[in-house]
Amino acid sequence: MGKSAALRDRVLGAILTGAAAVMAQRGDSATLEDIASAAGVSRATLYRYFPTRQALLSAMTLAGIDELSARIADANLPTVPVEDAIARLVRVFVTTGSKYVALSQGSGTRSGDHPEADALLAEPVRSLFRRGITDGTLRADLDPQLLTDLFGGLIKAALDLTSSGRAGVEEASALVVSVFLTGTRA
Amino acid sequence: MGKSAALRDRVLGAILTGAAAVMAQRGDSATLEDIASAAGVSRATLYRYFPTRQALLSAMTLAGIDELSARIADANLPTVPVEDAIARLVRVFVTTGSKYVALSQGSGTRSGDHPEADALLAEPVRSLFRRGITDGTLRADLDPQLLTDLFGGLIKAALDLTSSGRAGVEEASALVVSVFLTGTRA
């Protein structure tokens, strides 16, 4: 069964990769046939892996969430000062997120679809902000949750900047870090 | 022909209003049949006003842009100090924008679709930021254009907050104003 599982994983990876590529280019109007052929499989096989177009989109989003979550874990945020941690965080999001721009702005992002997104992505950010407030690095008059939402807006803006070419990853990241930190520093 | 034109305008308004309502609730999955009946007209009439679903969406966006633009003009931004002007601007966007949340996040927002949006919405903001930099109110190390993009991200985040009920209009506005102003003040 090892071979079987390996094949399954390989095909699944191809599907997710191809789907991401096609969605990034054609947006929501991409046909399942397009996605299937981009992944090198047939439409029927697509349905064997995902019962629904929405399920496929959801899986793509989930994959993105997982990757982002992994990169965040790699960043060892709790071990560095809050300001540096925020800077790292911004870079992680802007760098990794560019592969998933379509998702962040896409129609798949219906509220409540991915409860794990909060635990995996928002919680580290919130937690970091809480630490910053506690240790006096950040302003105490702002709710960590709302701050996280605002932070998300800035990240999306930075992704727009980079994906549209109006700014490079480094420039966009620095901009966000500078404005956000200055705006929220105690 | 006066009556005729009046009828046309009335029907058109009903369509745009109904479409906005239905899109806000059901998102992109709303059927043209849904939109038509919400507007109190038949599907055929819809097509008499807009040749395409995309055209209708586009018109909705355009109406939103016009309304926002009008409110911005009402705010007389050039006549008040930069900080007050920014506060007014945020309130205008958050208040008026809630009717068009679907559009700001929706799939209709394909890049390059609405060139007038830049002139009508972004330019006043950019111009305000330029004035702030010139008169020493805002930091001089930030490009007005990029600042405008960042500002947009914060506005969208605030709209998310209000539309999801996590914060009221006033709270969200105040939050954005506080963080943005602190973050960009000279």
Add this chain to the structure above:
Amino acid sequence: MGKSAALRDRVLGAILTGAAAVMAQRGDSATLEDIASAAGVSRATLYRYFPTRQALLSAMTLAGIDELSARIADANLPTVPVEDAIARLVRVFVTTGSKYVALSQGSGTRSGDHPEADALLAEPVRSLFRRGITDGTLRADLDPQLLTDLFGGLIKAALDLTSSGRAGVEEASALVVSVFLTGTRA
């Protein structure tokens, strides 16, 4: 609404006619797409008239039954001597039935599908046989119902003969009439 109904009838007729033609040629393997294009309509329209392939086949059968029934009524069987009536009947079946060979042998003829077939097609035959037995034209030792079934077998055989070209309509009819009459005459 007169126009509408007329159009509907015209399209429906085209569908049934085209379907009969295609089924006669390609048999059960005919695609709905084939049938649709043969009828000069789209596949979607087919589904607007018949919810299911089986429903279309059923309607074809019903149309055949109705036509046959009408021809039988035209033959005024009760007004002619039994022997002549049987001859007419055979000619009606063999002549008209050739348009519906596919149905008589086809997979659509699942038992119990068309209860009206008995009343419209078998009953006249049975009734004719009853009259023949009563007036002494036909043997009295045979059950009219079973005789009808046997008669049906002969008719199908004659249809096979004509459709395969092994015999003409006239020859096949005469053969059936001769054998059946001789075999059942008192």
Add this chain to the structure above:
Amino acid sequence: MGKSAALRDRVLGAILTGAAAVMAQRGDSATLEDIASAAGVSRATLYRYFPTRQALLSAMTLAGIDELSARIADANLPTVPVEDAIARLVRVFVTTGSKYVALSQGSGTRSGDHPEADALLAEPVRSLFRRGITDGTLRADLDPQLLTDLFGGLIKAALDLTSSGRAGVEEASALVVSVFLTGTRA
């Protein structure tokens, strides 16, 4: 290899038997999966024996033809008077044929599919009829070939009668024999 061949034959028999059973019950809509599991084998094995659904159906028909042919040979038709031979023939067909009703009426009976059917089944009948005509038992004005076709129609009708329960094997056979003989006797 003796063992192997024995296994092959056993599996093949199971397939044909199971297929016959399932086809008799579900008709043409039976799935290959159904047939395979009814035969106690996997779908893949089915394909190892028959490259195509049609091939399987064809093999079933052929098996029926062979069995019928054997029973006809057992009947020693040439050794008995024509009338008795016809009676035996009818009984053979009606008795044995009940196992293959599905085939005789099924969609697998496409013209020209089984050339051996003519030699194995129709020829003995034709030959018998020729003898009858020659020795003055049967009418001389009927073509043996056409007579055979008609005979086939009567046999199918009898099979319908027995399979539907409207008549027993004996009753149906007697009916066919009586009508056919009376109808064709010199």
Add this chain to the structure above:
DNA sequence: CAGTAAGCGAGACGGTACGTCGGGTCTTACC
């Protein structure tokens, strides 16, 4: 005031994508 033209509702139609299912081909593991 009567005739007419423009706009609307109703709804059929073609087209296309989606999700389902069965047929036919292949590989891998088991015995």
Add this chain to the structure above:
DNA sequence: GGTAAGACCCGACGTACCGTCTCGCTTACTG
């Protein structure tokens, strides 16, 4: 070796929506 398990491709079926069209009707403008 042959079999079971099962993935895969292909193509048909049935459903739903979009965009186009034609018809009848109402209504408001016109001679």
